[in-house]
Amino acid sequence: MLTSDKNGTLLTVIENKIATVQFGHPASNSFPRVLLDRLTNELTYLSDNEEVSVIVLKSEGTGAFCAGASFDELLAVSTFDEGTRFFTGFANLINAMRSCKKIIIGRIQGKAVGGGVGIIAACDYAMAAQDSSIKLSELAIGIGPFVIEPAVSRKIGKMAMSEMTLAAHEWKTAAWAFQKGLYAKILETSEDLDIEIASFSKKLANYNPEALTEMKKVFWEGTAHWNKLLKERAAISGKLVLSDFTKNALIK
Structure with a gap:
């Protein structure tokens, strides 16, 4: 299935029980709200698709993996309601990834910023090319990574999350992300990455799908309250995005 318009593209291919979901947007694979909703709905659909055992989540092209929220x-x-609704899109996506019955493997071929880091953290297993640096730049534009914080902290811990958040101007290398647990593996090139993901996803797809689903529940134990928590966090961002500081920072 392919959907494509000015708000970006979303393509899903299902083969041998593996669903490969690719999102894309001309602005460094950033996410307007419409694309967030499409991806959320697609993962919700695949969660109940009996023809799928594993999901590979990837982005378009050879550049950035994901630049996070659409600056435009x-x-x-x-208004506060508009801001809250926008950031609720990321809340809904992370909750859909966490509650999806299928294991989600992230293919990270390039840099990720802000919400893109949150998406990586919400994957059950992420592999990256060696130039896949990460950054949480939200404080620099007057907001903060409130919605994605629970997912990122769950993967790398509060101290590493704090380090990334406060050093909002600073890229963290793929090696740093691997050391902290965000990436499970680092491959030298995108070609190596594709070979490794194909091999790994094929192995998973041959496992008992019920066992995979039950294991996923174990992985995400203690996160049921995120449905409420992430929406509350979206409201914080929805308020801060209205500030003059943020408006001026986004224009620069």
């Missing part, structure tokens, strides 16, 4: 949409936010 952030600039366009004019």
